[in-house]
Amino acid sequence: MRRITAASAASLLLLAGCGSSGDDSSAAAGSDDKIAVAASDTACEVAKSESGAGTVTFAISNKGDKVTEFYVYAAGDRVMGEVENIAPGLSRDLHVELTAGTYETACKPGMIGKGIRNGFTVTGSAAALTEDAKLAQATTDYQRYVKSQTGALIDKTTEFVAAVKAGDAAKAKALFPVSRTYWERIEPVAEIFGDLDPAIDGREDGLEPGQDFTGYHRLEKDLWQTEDISKSGPIADKLLVDVQKIVDQANSASLSPLQLANGAKELLDEVASGKITGEEDRYSHTDLWDFAANVEGSQAAIAALRPALEEKDPALVKTLDERFAAVEAALETHRSGDGWKLHDQLSQADLKVLSDNINALAEPISTVAGLVAGK
């Protein structure tokens, strides 16, 4: 209902920030189970330092003057859940599924730095989404996919790095989009590991003061714009080290079904925001390689969830099948040799067709997480 009184409008606005109505239509834990987090510009007071396993709900109120973020980290700063952009005065809820173990919570006033940290312990083994056998199988299946991609990622990145260091620009240019394919297929997994993603895949305009421009896009700039890779060796070495780190972590991580569902959507959002516009690979214009890889990665996550989705909403599965097929068909018209046409070879009309197809797919995919959470 939009027509509301002034008094209820105020409370609704708060709830809007929570992302939960708080009533019985919500799948979230009742308000009694929420762990209050009082965030300010200098403090992060978490009401409890421990919880039983399962879906844990943090209710974060930003009482400071700066926009803040709230994170739950597992060992090695693996992000288990986060809420971004909590404006001063607003409250937001974070629902995060935690198994037994030790974690850290963090408020990040001003959205920068390591944040104000607290320990958080989870005990017991109650009620995880993965108790649903089909959802448990989904995470196992997807884990296998991640493993296959990380293997190829290491192989192809090693070749790419070797070509850069050997000064073989032509070979490096050919390998650049290929090595990125494996990265782009599992990007949401990579993004879980905080600082590594910007180091590997950051773009020059995304840097904070003091950060170095490293990773794929730095080498892309050296190859295509500066056209000088004589000094790129250290950057190439660092890329390989960083990629190896993320591969090790990704292979040992276990993802929740919700992360799969959100990852499938986020991959398409990546396409819709960065690849359609040509921002991502602005020097090489190899965006369609990333585009195809993002779509494939999204499809892999949905494929893993498929048995669970078939049970919950077979019509949605049919829609997703049709729309994945439509995206593939639209993309197929831009194939060139073993790869794809360059972004700057596509007309505005070509891009609109691709954009329409991605939006058509991403809308129904955005409902998958709710289905998964609804059990």
Place this chain on the structure above:
Amino acid sequence: MKRRRMIGMAGAGVGLAAAGGAFALSQGSGTVPVASSSGDAIPFYGVRQAGIVTPAQDRLHFVAFDVITKNRAELVTMLENWTAAAARMTAGLDAGTMGAVGGIPESPPDDTGEAIGLPASGLTLTIGFGPSLFTKFGLGKQRPVALEDLPHFPGDAIDATISGGDIGIQACAHDPQVAVHAIRNLARMGMGVVSVRWSQLGFGRTSSTSTSQATPRNLFGFKDGTANLKAEETALLDEHLWVRDGDGPSWMTGGSYLVTRKIRMIVETWDRTSLGEQEAIVGRTKGSGAPLGSSGEFDEPDFSAMSGNIPTIPVDAHVRLAHPTQNQGARLLRRGYNFVDGSDGLGRLNAGLFFIAYQRDPRRGFIPVQTALARRDSMNEYIRHISSGIFACPPGLEAADDFWGRKLFT
């Protein structure tokens, strides 16, 4: 269905309550209640679509869609969903039944939320179907002869990417946030079935559609729409606005044809034009809006009056060329809006008039009038027509189980 019917009834109640301080349009078939304050809801259901003779609201978001699915059933389902959402939003409710904050945290809300706490704001949503739709889905036989892409007029600089479209939706409201919210939610619901081809924001209505409204001004600073068809002129509306039985396919009976033109105004050169020349170009005085040689805004222009040996209202004045007496009596119902799309990079306002006109038959309405204007209007030096659209707007939905386009598709 029950929920939609309830909303329809609620909407009608608001309108009737408001009608005490307003007027009723009696056409033997329906009434057009007017909201008594700018926050009120305007009934969605009725003999006519709201948003045509409804007193023009202050703000506009117009959108044209291309249908991108080849699946007719998908399109029909979307139109049903759109209708339900339109009924809800015009009543001041969320687009979907869960709403902006009523769902589960893991799912995106079924309303985008920027209108939380805002009243209905007189929102109307008016749908029309473009000529290009009829070549799809085997609808050729249903296509009215009057629904033809507008011809090229002399001086046209039409940009195809911001013209035409299979479906046009006009959202008018007193609050721009409410109009944008409505279009945004419809666009989102349509993803995969339709794609936004172009859209236009407008402010400051540039015509009056009711005698209860003062005549507004366009960005040239002149009153616009003085001689417009008004909601109260029922006999004229029957003659010039509403499609009659026998005019074309039956699904359009009671509807109207919508013409849109985006007219860029070169305001910088206009602003250095002398007052006398501006008034000669328009054919009216700038202050009162009276025709040259007359004293009152609503005085009938005297095209035979002479000042010495030259006509008081010049032969190439806008008001003369556009006047019904010069166009076989052609009358339009205009409800255009001013637009400013920022600046153009050359230091000039990217501004003008988003012209909207409804009529019974464009071949006897907009086309002859614009042909005369395009050939001779001295105002042409200061304007460029850059977008063009035509849409067939069916009659209103009388019951909550009806939906936009039902007679066309079933």
